[in-house]
Amino acid sequence: MHVVPLSALADNYVWMLYDDAGNAIVVDPGEAAPVETALQERQLQLRAILLTHHHNDHIGGVGALLARYPVPVYAPHDERIGEVTQRVQDGDEVEIDAPRAHFRVIEIPGHTRTHIAYAGEGLLLCGDTLFSMGCGRLFEGTPEQMLTSLDKLAALPGETKVCCAHEYTAANGRFALTVEPHNPALAKRVEQVQALRDRQQPSLPVTLETELATNPFLRVDSDEVGAWCRHHGAEAGRVARFAALRAAKDVFRG
Template identity: 75%
Template sequence: MHVVPLPALADNYIWLLHDDDGNAIVVDPGDAQPVEAALAQRHLQLRAILLTHHHHDHIGGVDALLSRHRVPVYAPHDERIATATQRVGDGDIVQLVTPAARFEVMAVPGHTTTHIAYTGEGILLCGDTLFSMGCGRLFEGTPEQMLTSLDRLASLPSHTLVCCAHEYTAANGRFARTIEPDNAPLAARQQEVANLRARNQPSLPVALSVEQATNPFLRTDSDAVIAWGRQQGVDGDRVARFAALRANKDVFTG
């Protein structure tokens, strides 16, 4: 399975997955134009659309795609996604014949209450729950929900390729260094991202193992993040420590 990030809108990625026989899936198409261009350029046939949550920058291109492609639309149980043809929830399996692919659905509330992720084929399609060196804002869920969701994602095999929906990596890295200034893998990842972005290359996908070593939101139990929490007056409560991390990121301008 080939995994291609399609830049869209201001800083979104629409994920295009395709096999060698010309069959394709798109994930969170907030805009139809980049999808249609990629399908034509690569001589691909769209076979399915996967959606992680209801925000317009993730579903805004679905109607236009459906006007040209008769394909199923997999989406969470959320009436705000009117284009869904098949609702899926935690533990469900999306089994596609063309391209041959199998994804397990994971409920990952926090960014929204009905947010889901898809994992399979060595890939994690996580929408706005997990970002490289960051995580999504809590628009609808609670810190406890989001931390539980991130814990679930962090428990996947370390070789899993993380396919996030936004190019936030450089800014996330600058915040992460304020939490763990002595984290060598984090410094190395920052330099890698700087080199990629200087060439206008995407910083994604990224191996989950890299996130486990560099992402403070996956490292709430690390010594460095615990020490940072104590400086913030948070001691011993990992949910409170995570909430402090997220609150600090919300106002970070570095």
Template identity: 65%
Template sequence: MHLLALPALADNYIWLLHDDAGNALVVDPGESEPVERALIERRLQLRAILLTHHHHDHIGGAADLRERHGATVYAPNDPRIGECDIRVSDGETVMLTAPAAHFQVMAVPGHTLSHVAYAGEGYLFCGDTLFSLGCGRLFEGTPAQMLASFDRLASLPATTLICCAHEYTAANGRFAAAVDANNAALSVRLHEVARLREQGQPTVPISLEDERATNPFLRTDQPALVAWARARGIVADDRVARFAALRAAKDQFRG
């Protein structure tokens, strides 16, 4: 299988996965043009479209692609996503024959209440839940829900490649460095992010192992983040309060 990150809109990535026979799927096509261009350039046939949540920058191109290619659309059970063939729920498996791929559906509420992620074939397509070095905004869910979602994602195999839907890594990294300043692994990651962006390259996918070592929202139980929260009056054993404080601080961060 071959993975492509297709830049779209301002800072989105549409993920395209295809096999050697020319069968392809895409995840969160916020617009159709980048997908059409990739299909033509690589002589691919679009077979499936996976949607993680209802925001327009993730579904805006799905209807056109579905109509033009006859691709099957998989989406969470949310009426705000109108163009859909198969509704998916937590614990179900999306089984594709072309390309041959299986994905576990994971409910990950927080950014939105109906948000799902797709895990399989060594990849995690997590939409706007988990970002490299960061965390999605809480538009509909609670800190407790998002923390539970992060705990679920963190339990996946360490080699899982995180395929998030935005190029936010550099900005997230500035906040991460402010709250976890002595993290040597984070320092290495930030240098790599700077190099990739200077070359115009995506900073994702990235392994879950690397994210566990560098993403503050996956490290809220680590001493450095516990100390950060305690300095702000958060009770040491309150995981949800630590996570909520971290997300609130990111919302206000202007570094």
């Protein structure tokens, strides 16, 4: 299975998965044109669309794609997402024949109330919940919900490749360094990301193992993150530490 992030809109990635027989799946097509171009250039046939949540920069291209490719569309139970052929929820299994792929659905509310992820084929297709060295804003959920969702994702195998939906990595790394300035894995990852972006290459996918070593939102139990939280007046407890991190990131300019 080949995995390619297609640049869309300002900083979105539409993830395309395809096999050597020319069958493709796309995830969160907020814009149709990059998908259509990639299908034509690689001589692929679109077979399915997976959606993680209702925001327009993740579903805005679905209608145009379906007009040309009448394929199954998988999405969470959310009336704000139309043109869906199969609604899925936590624990459901998504089986796609071509390209042959199997995904488990994980409900991960926080960014939105109905956000889901798809885990399988060594991949985590996580929309806007988990970013490299960051996480999504809490538009509809609570800190407790988001932390629970991140804990679910953190429990996946370390070799899982995390396919985030935005190229936010460099900015997230700058914030992460203010939280854990003495983390050598973080410093190395920030340097690697800068080199990739200097060459206009994507910073993703990234292994979950790397995220567990560098992402402060997955590291609320680490000593250095705990010290940062205490310094910033966070109350005791994992949820309070996460909430303090997310509040600081919301106003961070760096």
